[in-house]
Amino acid sequence: MLGCLLLPAAPWSLALLKAYSVAILAFLAGNWWSTTLLQRAISTGELRWVLVLSNLVVIAAVLTLIFTTTLTLVILAFLFLLLLAGERWLPGLGQQPVYYRRMRTNVTGWVVVLLISAYLLTP
Numbered sequence: 001m002l003g004c005l006l007l008p009a010a011p012w013s014l015a016l017l018k019a020y021s022v023a024i025l026a027f028l029a030g031n032w033w034s035t036t037l038l039q040r041a042i043s044t045g046e047l048r049w050v051l052v053l054s055n056l057v058v059i060a061a062v063l064t065l066i067f068t069t070t071l072t073l074v075i076l077a078f079l080f081l082l083l084l085a086g087e088r089w090l091p092g093l094g095q096q097p098v099y100y101r102r103m104r105t106n107v108t109g110w111v112v113v114l115l116i117s118a119y120l121l122t123p
Contacts (some may be wrong), residue, residue, distance in 0.1 A: 017118055018065055021076045021111075025061045028083050029054040032093060039092035046091040053090070057083060073119035077112045084108045 007013045032054040036047055057079055064075045084104060087093045096104075 014118065014122060017115075018072055018076065021073075021080075021115065022061045022065050024111075025076070025079055025083065026058045028080075029058045032083075032086065032090075035096075036090075036092040039095075042092040050086075050090050050092060053086060057086075071119075073115045073122070077115040077119075080108050080111050080115070 032050055036042070036050045039047075042050075061076060061079050064072050064079075068075065087096065087101075087104060
């Protein structure tokens with residue numbers, strides 16, 4: 001991600017940044033699936049809610065990549081924040097180890113800063 005930000009004039013850098021962001025969002029949303037499906041203490045309704053939300057995040061990311069141009073980076077940054085918030089408050093996802101929560105918060109913060117910086121630096 002940082003490499004794409006450092007080379008904003010390269011014709012491939014913005015496309016690569018967007019595609020990589022969508023891939024990471026899909027990976028993190030998939031993590032919701034594995035984490036939630038292993039939880040025995042949540043109801044079927046809660047399980048469905050988390051699984052549907054994770055799919056909606058990925059669909060939104062892909063549609064953003066395909067159909068928007070100027071706001072793509074901002075929307076992707078918002079989706080990273082949405083995934084982080086979901087990991088804090090959705091049933092079955094809030095029981096992650098402290099080290100993982102801290103790492104996810106820091107990495108998401110940096111990703112959001114990089115995406116917004118790329119948006120601001122894009123002519």
